Amino acid sequence: MPFTQLGLSDEIVRAVREQGYTTPTPIQTQAIPAVLAGGDLLAGAQTGTGKTAGFTLPILQLLKDGPKSTPSKSRPVRALILAPTRELAAQVEESVRVYGKYLNLRSAVIFGGVSINPQIELLKRGVDILVATPGRLLDHMQQRTIDLSRIEILVLDEADRMLDMGFIRDIRRVLAALPANRQNLLFSATFSDEIKALADGLLNTPATIEVARRNSTVDTIEQKVHPVDRNRKHPLLSHLIKTRNWFQVLVFTRTKHGANRLVEQLGKDGISALAIHGNKSQGARTKALSEFKDGKLQVLVATDIAARGIDIDQLPHVVNYDLPNVPEDYVHRIGRTGRAGAVGEAVSLVCVDEHDLLKNIEKLIKRTLPREVIAGFEPDPNATPQPIQLRSGNGGGRRQPQPKKPAASAASGASTKSGGAPKPPAKNQPATKASLLHRAGNRGR
Incomplete structure (x- = not known):
């Protein structure tokens, strides 16, 4: 019609x-x-x-x-x-x-x-x-x-x-x-x-x-989990961006501080990146979003709240650098790719601390996400999980009731x-x- x-x-x-x-x-x-x-x-x-x-x-x-x-x-x-x-x-x-x-x-x-x-x-x-x-x-x-x-x-x-x-x-x-x-x-x-x-x-x-x-995820999105140790997420992300020639990559972090730190690390690797979150001025947020939409910026790092309103045709890559603490946010995040019938890719870098979060996400979307270990980034099989700590006022905008699962504007x-x-x-x-x-x-x- x-x-x-x-x-x-x-x-x-x-x-x-x-x-x-x-x-x-x-x-x-x-x-x-x-x-x-x-x-x-x-x-x-x-x-x-x-x-x-x-x-x-x-x-x-x-x-x-x-x-x-x-x-x-x-x-x-x-x-x-x-x-x-x-x-x-x-x-x-x-x-x-x-x-x-x-x-x-x-x-x-x-x-x-x-x-x-x-x-x-x-x-x-x-x-x-x-x-x-x-x-x-x-x-x-x-x-x-x-x-x-x-x-x-x-x-x-x-x-x-x-x-x-x-x-x-x-x-x-x-x-x-x-x-x-x-x-x-x-x-x-x-x-x-x-x-x-x-x-x-x-x-x-x-x-x-x-x-x-x-709570479904669109069929045109290729979803994948890369198991990795927590301290090797940044090197793995840089490796994926460079070896796979990724451009227009939207990366989600759990906190504002984490977003800023990742931008600095990517910059040292020669990857252009900017962050948007609540502590950034409106002018800085508008500039970063504009450059990302225009293809001038390779990576945009965002917290969940700041990313609301990002609307880009045929965004090819979404990366969960940190898994969201609220499972439904996973659906929100990856829904920014695979639009209008286009094929998109959603990659999650998951460390041992986040295994319970991953189980909750898979329960919500009623499917098991495929795992792929990247050569050279194999996780330590003896690693033990650590509590995910968040400061008050984090970019995710939410605080969970149990310490074990804390919750991660032009x-x-x-x-x-x-x-x-x-x-x-x-x-x-x-x-x-x-x-x-x-x-x-x-x-x-």
């Missing part, structure tokens, strides 16, 4: 075609008509399935003919899209801008790490579609620089990640400020018990869409005629999320 048969206007279809797309993905085929019907929606889709266009396109269609109520002198915010991180928020707003380029709509993105004053000026001039991270949106609400009383559509994007980051209290404060009569769209990579509870309280008899098997705002490409899980104990509410307050700001 082409986009022309989904109920979208000629202006929107034209903008989509200019991005090189004529056929919607499965999530778009189901979500677009459901959103256009006006009801609430609960959608489950993995990263890379086209979910962003699945909600931005119908929102543009619903809003293009003007507000339902009498328009005021300044444009009211009519659609609010909440995203967990700065990078993802910027990506979503870019999608709105690109697809709405032929419509008389304005969009803006607001998040922390940059001055709030330019954002205040943007909001004063009027915005139809606002993309925001929870923390910075609350800043505006507290300063009374935003009016949410005219919201017609609310989107919670990557809702599972927002819960994992401790944003549930912030989300509830935002919900309390919105009009009761609105359309709610909840998108999540997984349907955990926490997500179901949130949906039950937010959505009114929603349509439900789940385009991929829960411009100040944009306001243009609105309009990337049709781009296209984690269950912690409630007590763990509650413990994160206070210290997670600055994330997503």
Whole structure:
């Protein structure tokens, strides 16, 4: 079914075609008509399935003919899209801008790490579609620089990640400020018990869409485990990159400190690498991501939270330098490769400390990952596991309840005629999320 048969206007279809797309993905085929019907929606889709266009396109269609109520002198915010991180928020707003380029709509993105004053000026001039991270949106609400009383559509994007980051209290404060009569769209990579509870309280008899098997990994991704001693991970990674001529390699580490150290080590090996994590300035993060997307940077090292919003066509290699402490994060990580039918490779460097983590991942994805020992990097069969230590505030953004398994944001705002490409899980104990509410307050700001 082409986009022309989904109920979208000629202006929107034209903008989509200019991005090189004529056929919607499965999530778009189901979500677009459901959103256009006006009801609430609960959608489950993995990263890379086209979910962003699945909600931005119908929102543009619903809003293009003007507000339902009498328009005021300044444009009211009519659609609010909440995203967990700065990078993802910027990506979503870019999608709105690109697809709405032929419509008389304005969009803006607001998040922390940059001055709030330019954002205040943007909001004063009027915005139809606002993309925001929870923390910075609350800043505006507290300063009374935003009016949410005219919201017609609310989107919670990557809702599972927002819960994992401790944003549930912030989300509830935002919900309390919105009009009761609105359309709610909840998108999540997984349907955990926490997500179901949130949906039950937010959505009114929603349509439900789940385009991929829960917690599954795509078939186009070649997954492999390389057993290695903990102190030989860096030499092995350099060896793989050089001998296999890898470029555009996204590497995940468990901590910010580990990311920085790995970048230094790779640099000494003659491999260009930069890190993105919460301690990096917004300018540094934007520069690193831009160079990586443009192919100027060979390796991008990231923590889980900072990597949200990385959306690159045909990313060939994802490396788990450290296995994630939450199994669902493995699915999130490797989902950045093998998109749109392209073949991708996901490699995990696993030491003896991580054997239990690997078992949990394999249990989740319901498959045993093939092991391949690289010659010259054979692990010591007599090595004993050591506890995985994490400092508070690590890049993974989570703290596990048991010591044995500790848990391992692009411009100040944009306001243009609105309009990337049709781009296209984690269950912690409630007590763990509650413990994160206070210290997670600055994330997503």
